[in-house]
Amino acid sequence: MAVPLRQVAKVGLYVMKQHLAGRRRYPLVLMLEPLFRCNLACAGCGKIDYPDEILNQRLSVADALAAVDECGAPVVSIAGGEPLLHRELDEIVAGIVARRRFVYLCTNALLMEKRLDRYRPSPYFTWSVHLDGDREAHDRSVCQDGVYDKAVAAIRLAKGRGFRVNINCTLFDGTDPERVAAFFDQAMAAGIDGITVSPGYAYERAPDQAHFLNRRRTKELFRGIFRRGQGKGWQFSQSGLFLDFLAGNQSYRCTPWGNPTRNVFGWQRPCYLLGEGYARSFRELMEETDWDAYGTGNYEKCADCMVHSGYEATAVADAVRNPLKAARVALRGPRTQGEMAPEIALDRQRPAEFVFSRHVADAVERIHAAKAEAAD
16 A cells, blocks of 8 residues: 555554644644755746755754654655755654654655665655656656656666655646556556655746646546546555545645644744744744634635645544545545535635745845854
């Protein structure tokens, strides 16, 4: 199965304990960004538009592991930027695995073969390789030829050495469901352990603003993909209810605290996708963030979002509350025909605020001040 039984059991027990304790908000997956620098410049990415002073910053091993301990989430997704550019990333991964947390290392795989010897197979460790479709689709998505072939070669090498390997696939407007279905067939035939799939988020700083999906188009796209996958045994490393949500069958609201983000700025408010403020501690993030100010229906920037980092935790919580519904969806797969669930009204959402430049300027000022103090 796509998610190991050990992880299903541990995460399920963790979630059940939170519910029994009456906690409304708790972390499920820590999004750990040890750096923002990347060796690609994808047109749909809004994560690398920073001055060099920011791109040169790294979370130390100590700070990264402190974030893991402070947050307490059972799963850690290491993202970026390109995490493998961090020279001490293997130490960070080893430290998380030693804590018996499940690690998903997200990478474009350009450095994966070169760095593979630094890592060891473990039931707590999974490579999550970015592939947005077949060779033509993926290389177009990352704006560089040859990346698909390098990623596939790295996947084969890692599988040959006993690693678990998933692919994470981000889809944009204009995607052909037939081609995605064929790609998923190829991935399963190649021995991939699981697929993580998500619609692209409309980053305000992404160079390409023309190909982000709205919610209606997202639902139609995923219905088309899942319809073609019925009976094929695709293995997704996501909950069945989240996939059902992508197909338009669940009326979920975002739970951004489920996937808190720690990066070189601090604890990011409100989520991995939006950087609109930063807390100094995880506790401050959870207790002092105005969560009701964000999410579809509340904030313009969230209007079209259906990304797993905001909604997977919602689906997991729903599965705990409604296990029979979750079991039915797991058995039959997402519904691909019929009326869709009601959509969230947008008539009361607050307008977007554009605060990125201010946060970057503040961070650069702090960096310069710290360098000046060190020089003294």
